Amino acid sequence: MIEKPAIKTLAAGAAALLFATAASVAQGADTELNVVGNISITTQFKTLEKPFWTEKLPAWSDGKVAVQFQGWNEMGLKGPEVFRLLQKGVMDVGTYQLGHVSGEAPINDATDLAGLSPSLEKFLEVTHAFRPVLEQTYADRFGLRILSMQSFQAQLLYCRGEIRGLADLKGMKIRTSGASQSDFVSHFGGQSVPMSFGEVQQGLQRGVIDCAITGTLGGYLAKWHEGARYLYTLPINFASGVTAANARKWDGLDFATRNMIEAHIKQLEVAMWQLNGQEGEVGIACNTTGPCPLGEAAGMTRVDPSAEDLEQRRQAMLQTVLPRWAERCGSDCAKAFNDTIGKVTGLSVSTN
Numbered sequence: 001m002i003e004k005p006a007i008k009t010l011a012a013g014a015a016a017l018l019f020a021t022a023a024s025v026a027q028g029a030d031t032e033l034n035v036v037g038n039i040s041i042t043t044q045f046k047t048l049e050k051p052f053w054t055e056k057l058p059a060w061s062d063g064k065v066a067v068q069f070q071g072w073n074e075m076g077l078k079g080p081e082v083f084r085l086l087q088k089g090v091m092d093v094g095t096y097q098l099g100h101v102s103g104e105a106p107i108n109d110a111t112d113l114a115g116l117s118p119s120l121e122k123f124l125e126v127t128h129a130f131r132p133v134l135e136q137t138y139a140d141r142f143g144l145r146i147l148s149m150q151s152f153q154a155q156l157l158y159c160r161g162e163i164r165g166l167a168d169l170k171g172m173k174i175r176t177s178g179a180s181q182s183d184f185v186s187h188f189g190g191q192s193v194p195m196s197f198g199e200v201q202q203g204l205q206r207g208v209i210d211c212a213i214t215g216t217l218g219g220y221l222a223k224w225h226e227g228a229r230y231l232y233t234l235p236i237n238f239a240s241g242v243t244a245a246n247a248r249k250w251d252g253l254d255f256a257t258r259n260m261i262e263a264h265i266k267q268l269e270v271a272m273w274q275l276n277g278q279e280g281e282v283g284i285a286c287n288t289t290g291p292c293p294l295g296e297a298a299g300m301t302r303v304d305p306s307a308e309d310l311e312q313r314r315q316a317m318l319q320t321v322l323p324r325w326a327e328r329c330g331s332d333c334a335k336a337f338n339d340t341i342g343k344v345t346g347l348s349v350s351t352n
Contacts, residue, residue: 029058029066031257033249036082036094038241039197040071041221043279043294044152044272049095052268060260072096078196080104086246087142095243097152099178106179106329107137110337111149112240113325114184115317116345118310120277123151123238129340134242144244145251147262148269153215153280154235155181158228158287160210163303166234166312175200175212177239179328180321184236187320188312197222204228215239216283217294225298231287234305234313238276322349 037049053069072082072094082096083104102109111130117123127149138144157163157174170189176182182192193209197218203209204227212224213236219225243265250258282293290297305313326334326349334351342348 030064031061031066031253033065033067034090034092035067035069036075036077036085036091037069037071038095038097039073039079039218041073042152042218043221044150044275045071048268048271048275052264057261057264060264061257065257065261073198078198083142086144086244089246089248091246092249093147093243093245095241097177098240098242099181099237102179105137105142106325107134107333109178109180109325110134110329110333110341112178112180112237113317114178114180114237114321115313116321116341116347117238118235118313120151120154120238120273120280122345123240124273125344126341127151127240129344130336133336133340138244139247143247145247146242146244147265148243148272150241150243150269150272151276152239152241153217153276153283154233155213155215155237155239156219156235156284157211157213157232158204158219158224158300159230159232160204160207160228161230162301163211163230163232165232165306165309166316169211172210173208175203175209177213180325181213181236183321183324184316187316200224201227216281216287217279218283220283220286220292220294220298225287225300229300230303231284231300232303232305233284234309236313318347322347326350 035053037053038045040046050069053067057065057067072079079096080100082091082094083101085091086094098108099112111127112123117126131146131149135146138146166188169185172190173193174185174190175195176185176192185192195203195209195212197214200209200212200214201223204212204224212228214224284302285297286292286294287298287300288302289299326337331351334349338348338351
């Protein structure tokens with residue numbers, strides 16, 4: 001959890017960065033939006049998110065909407081800060097990974113618990129099932145309006161040394177990016193290490209950590225293969241993401257502008273899911289033996305899970321990940337899970 005003094009400092013810095021060129025961007029516009037995108041190294045950011053906010057939306061509005069846009073890493077942030085800064089109104093719209101802020105609000109982890117969805121298709125089904133619950137929570141508790149929910153590629157293990165299966169995680173130091181990933185790792189006797197995305201490459205190279213978890217293509221683009229030599233292709237989760245707006249700002253927009261943004265962002269959301277479906281295997285190929293459309297194949301050793309590992313993933317979810325999440329989130333969360341996600345997965349958790 002980020003302490004309040006740190007949030008105030010971050011808010012001041014973020015505001016300065018966002019507003020630095022606002023005057024020139026907003027000339028002639030009726031509506032100005034300060035938007036923070038996801039990490040800028042991803043193809044999702046480059047090919048979909050950035051063009052949407054900086055080119056397409058101003059064009060669709062005939063210049064009436066101006067957008068100041070940056071990825072959170074371009075602002076010197078680590079990602080989790082976006083959730084708090086949106087609530088404070090420092091940012092109007094922001095995109096971030098829900099797992100990154102599960103420590104502040106455990107309900108953020110509900111759709112993407114480690115081991116919950118064995119495939120991207122199931123993850124999409126789970127997301128649709130739980131979305132109304134999360135939307136209501138965001139409106140009631142956080143003063144935020146959810147505009148879209150999306151994913152990245154499957155989150156896999158990048159390891160320095162040989163890994164043959166989940167049993168090998170015992171005793172390893174593993175970079176995780178959320179509470180449920182930490183629970184998953186601990187189930188197998190591993191030690192969870194919190195570390196920002198930008199620090200992982202050096203952490204792997206220097207042996208500070210043994211393994212790290214991220215998406216198939218994100219790890220390739222960040223050159224994690226320079227420190228990790230084994231790619232274990234078992235999907236742990238899918239890095240659920242959300243794009244949310246500060247409710248006061250959003251409600252202050254005129255009806256036509258809100259409708260226009262909502263209509264187009266639904267199309268962006270579909271495109272993000274489609275892209276990540278395509279990029280999952282591309283990322284694995286780029287990290288291992290190719291072919292890789294984005295550059296030279298990294299030559300990592302690909303390790304595919306056994307049937308035993310698939311069952312162990314399920315048991316980790318049932319025995320550790322889901323019960324611990326329900327304990328953190330409370331009985332209302334547990335009931336909401338059973339009534340929504342439970343119906344599409346066949347899983348349930350105690351509501352006591």
